[in-house]
Amino acid sequence: MTNLFRSVIALVAVLMVTAAVAAETDPLPSWNDGPTKKSIVDFVTKVTEPESGDYVSPQDRIATFDNDGTLWIEQPMYVQLAFALDRVKQLAPEHPEWKDTQPFKAALEGDMKTLAASGEKGILELVMATHAGMSPAEFQTIVGDWLATAKDERFERGYTHLVYQPMLELLAYLRDNGFTTYIVSGGGIEFVRNFSEPVYGIPPAQVVGSSIKTKYELVDGEPTLIRLPEVNFIDDKDGKPIGINQHIGQRPLAAFGNSDGDFEMLDWTTSGDGPRFGLIVHHTDAEREYAYDRDSTFGRLDKALDAAPDKGWVVVNMKNDWKKIFPPLN
C-alpha cells in the first residue's frame, strides 16, 4: 500500500465517522435542513446558552402543543369524533330512540353531511351521550380498548401510529434541552391523557384540554368520581390561554399549533417579553397525508396563516420540511 493510498483510506474513514456522528447527533433527523429547522434549533440554542443574552432558566421553558393536526392526524375527522361515532353504534341497542333522533341518526347511518350540518351543538350532544356516566377510570378503559383496535381506513393503522414523527423528535429535543412539554388540546383532557405518556412522553398532569364536569359521590361507601353530561371547559381559541393560565400558571415560551383554534395561544405566547417562539404546522402534503387550510371543516387554518408573517410565527410546510410523516410501524 502506498502512503498516498493509506492517507486516502484514513481520510475517508475520518469523513465517514464524522458523518455518522453528525447523523447520530442530529436531534431532528426527520426534518429537512432549511430555514424551518434552523429557526427551531436557533431558538433552542439561544434560550439555553447562558451567554446568549436570551437565556431562559429551565423553569420558564414551557412549550405547549396543540394535539389534533399538530401532533397527530385530524382528517377525515377528529379522532375523538371517530371514537364518539363508534360509541354511538355500540350504545345504540340501549337507545332505540336514536334511530329517529338527530344527530344520532346521522351518526348511526354514517351520514357525515347531516352530522357536519348539526354543527358544534350536534357534536357536543354526541360527546355527552358517549363520554359521560362512568368514572374517569372506566372511561380510560373504554378509550384504551378502542384505540387498541380502531384503524384509520386510508392508512390502515391505529391512530396512535398516525402521529407525526418530526413532532415526536421536536418534543424529545425540547425536553432534552430542559423544556417542559404540555399538550393544550381542544379535545377532551381525559381522552388525550389515555395515550399522551406512552405516545408523546407527556404525563397526564401535563395535558390541558376540554372537559366535562365530574361529581364526587360515595357508591357503596367507596369514594367515586362520575363524569357528567355537562360542559366544564372548552379549551379552544381564547380558551387555550385561559386553560394554560389555569393549569400551568405561566405564559409559555413556545407554542405549536396548526389551526385558527390555536391563534390566541400563539398570540399570547409570542406577545410575552423576551424571546418567544410560535410555530404552525401547515398541511400541504396530499400525497403523504392531507392538504388543507382555509376551507377545512376540521383544523381550519385561515386567520392564523395570514397573521403568521407579521407575528413572526414559523410556518412548517409539511411537504417540504418533513422527510417522514409517520413513525415506522414496529
Add this chain to the structure above:
Amino acid sequence: MTNLFRSVIALVAVLMVTAAVAAETDPLPSWNDGPTKKSIVDFVTKVTEPESGDYVSPQDRIATFDNDGTLWIEQPMYVQLAFALDRVKQLAPEHPEWKDTQPFKAALEGDMKTLAASGEKGILELVMATHAGMSPAEFQTIVGDWLATAKDERFERGYTHLVYQPMLELLAYLRDNGFTTYIVSGGGIEFVRNFSEPVYGIPPAQVVGSSIKTKYELVDGEPTLIRLPEVNFIDDKDGKPIGINQHIGQRPLAAFGNSDGDFEMLDWTTSGDGPRFGLIVHHTDAEREYAYDRDSTFGRLDKALDAAPDKGWVVVNMKNDWKKIFPPLN
C-alpha cells in the same frame, strides 16, 4: 498513653462519627422519633424498594398537600383572608360606599365577629372585590408586595416564615424519593402560586386550588387575561378529588391534610388499590403554635379526626411529634 485509653478514645471517635452520619442522613430531623415518623419512613421505603412487593413506579408517586394548616399557619385567620382585609383597607378610598355596606364595613372596622357571621358568602364578596379586575401578572405583583411586608402579630414574622419546618422536610424527603409533590388548596390557586416555588419547592403548575374565572381579550392589541369577579371552582371538600382528577389526572398515592375540608381527598386517596398513605396534622400545641380542632372557625377538624383510626390515617400530634414548628429566620 495506655492501650486501653487509646482504645476508648478510638471507640468514642467511632461513636461520634456514627452519630454525626446518622444525624446528617436523617431526612426528617425536625420529627421526633416515634410511630408517626416511622409510619412515614416505612411507607416511603416500601413503595420505593423494588423488591418490597409494594413497589410503586415513580410516575405514580403523586403526593398531594393541603396548604392552610397543613403547610403553613391558618390562625387566627386564613392568610389569604388577612390579605383580603388589607386590600379592602387599601381600596376603601375608591369605594366610599363600603363604610356602610357589609361585609366591607366589618372588614374596615376589624369587626371579626360580624365578618365571621357573614359566613362564606361574605368572605366570597370580599375576595371578589379584592382579587379581580386585573391580569394574573398584576395580581402576582400585588400578592408578592403584600407577602413581602405583611407580618403576623403574634409571631412577628412574615407569613412565608410561618410554614412548618417538619412539613418542608417531608416535601423534600418525598421528592428525594421520586415523588411529585402537589398543593391542593381551598385557597386561591394564583395566591398560592405566588410563593409555592421559593417556599415549598412546588412549581406553579403543581398547585391546584380554588379559582375565579378569567377572560381573554385584546387590550390595545395586546393579548391580555383579566381576572373576573366570578367563581370558577371551589377546591374544597369534594372539590379536592374533583380538582385533582381534573388537574393531575391520577389518584394520589399519598395525601396530607389537617381539616374536614381534606376528608374527601384523604378518603379518595386511601381508597385506591395497593399501598396508600393518608396523614392529618392535628394542631395540639397552643404554646408553640395553636391548639384547635372540632370547634375552630378556620380548619375545623372533627369528622376526619373521628374517621382516622378506621381509615388508617396517621394523625400527627404537633406537640409531641414535631421538634420545631417554624424554620429558623435567616
